[in-house]
Amino acid sequence: MRIAVYGAGGMAGSMGARLWQAGHDLAIIARGEHLKAIQQGGLRIEFREGGGFTATPRVATDDPSKVGLVDLVILGVKAWQVPEAARALLPMVGPETRVMTIQNGVEAPYQVAEVVPAERVITGAMIGGGEVVRPGCIRARNLHIPDPNLPESPLGQIAPERAGRTDSVARVQDALQDAGWRIVLPEDIRVALWNKFAPYAAFAGVAAVCRAPNGVLRQVQESRALMRRAAEEIVAVAHAQGIAVGKESLELLELVVNTWALTFINSAARDFLAGRPSEVVDFSGSVLRLGRAAGVPTPVNEFIYAALLPQELKALGQIAWPE
Template sequence: MRFAIYGSGGVGGYFGARLAEAGEDVTFLARGDHLAAIKRDGLTVRSINGDIHLAKAQASDDPAAIGVVDVVIVAVKAWQVEEIAQTMAPLIGPETLVLPLENGVEATEVLGEVVGHDKVLRGLCGIIAYREAPGIIRHAGVEPFVRFGEPDNRKSERTQRVKAAFDRATGITAEIPDDIQVSVWSKFLFICAMSGVGAVTRAPMGISRQLPESRQLLEQVMEEITAVGRARGVALPDDAVARALTFIDTLPETSTASMQRDIMEGRPSELESQNGAVVRLGHAAGVATPINAALYAALLPQEARARGEVSFADR
């Protein structure tokens, strides 16, 4: 199958490289020094499951130069989804599928408004990976997985074709869940809690999950998300929070979420798509979210500074 990877950092770089290694036709959409390095030296993935080097990786910053593909994997930051959706038209043909692998719960709807709801799957992934240097991806933790499906959970031949492509790749477990909404929100539970608590504490997850006070904070964030999800019709199970905490307990002690790293390093982050989204969606559903609201408010000055909206110095 022909894939375009829109966003070639930790997530897109890893999964795209594994697909290319398995023989799929993959083109990476990248920018700046990362694009230059891939064109010059290829793409390298340094992985706990074995390294990859794609000496002749295909890469571009221009969707028009790539043309129509079978699948567009969207792996940009959540706050960039709406922007890149506006540039995606050259990649989209009558049979093209768009697969978002985003941290939030809104990407499918955002993409569908632009490219057509019939073309967009609902999806998620699990991996701890990041761009270590231009042209180099570091996979540091979690056994990588992708889960995706039709938004209405119907079984379809097109999702089976995409799964078959992932199944041909090593280092990836692919699944079409019975209820993709539950899967997306189940991931949202732990990644949003990790992101918000991690960004406020500025500590790795090994510390935040160990201290009783910050562990309780993680649990409270998850309980609010569960209430919002259920109010929106997502059939989250009774043990959803316990499962998410169990997953967090399996992560390497040094684990940090990408939103946490972005905030700590002064970059724009996914705050609006994570804790901010819980507050916004909760308000729309009539569900109180005081813990997420407090985290959002505490982090907002850092976010505003990263986006050039306010200016202040660290003391």
């Protein structure tokens, strides 16, 4: 396949590099020092277990019009950047192109479907990405080494609902499995998105508020309880929309807290703590909007949103702090 990665962060960048390693044509749309490093020396993947490889894309650019038409666009930007990015990627989209969203929220595929026909939007609740450790380099798991603590990654499309293994989904599934991912096709991809969103957003929000990594949150029971309450509120919002999220989302939260590295902070919280624009407030704001629309109270997520909003507005340059 001809694949374009739009936003080569930890997840999308590692997906593109691994798909390149599996034999697919790769183009990367990035910016800044990360782009310069990729243009000069390729995209390096360093495995946490040791070793790695360097992907050399056909083109690395900040201009989607220089890529040409592709079979698959992997949209790797942050959740709050999706509407703008969906319009910007159109020069790469032909009649057979599929656009894959991998954001940790639940609104991205529908935002893309406002620009691209909904039946051509694929979404994945991907597990097993990585983090950009320096320009042009991502540190990630070696997915070819079995890890019983790493869940499968659900994949599907939003239109028609419960589409199952369509030709489009099957092609992407096969490619990702060749690249090392364990892919599952759920009956309803919306359930999978919310199952991931609930623990991810709850962890990110509480980690950002507490300014603490996983090892600290694991020990401080009050913070851990706050995280679970935030996740339970998100599950309640999903239920109010008729999305049958089960206990899996809360079990995933416990799995992350109990088994992942003591130093782990997910990317949304990490961006926030570094003073960069992040997805944390977007996550909590999404829960508030959807909760209000469904008549579901979300006091913990409302607290997280209110507590983090000033710092997020500062990072976005929308508010000035007095000297």
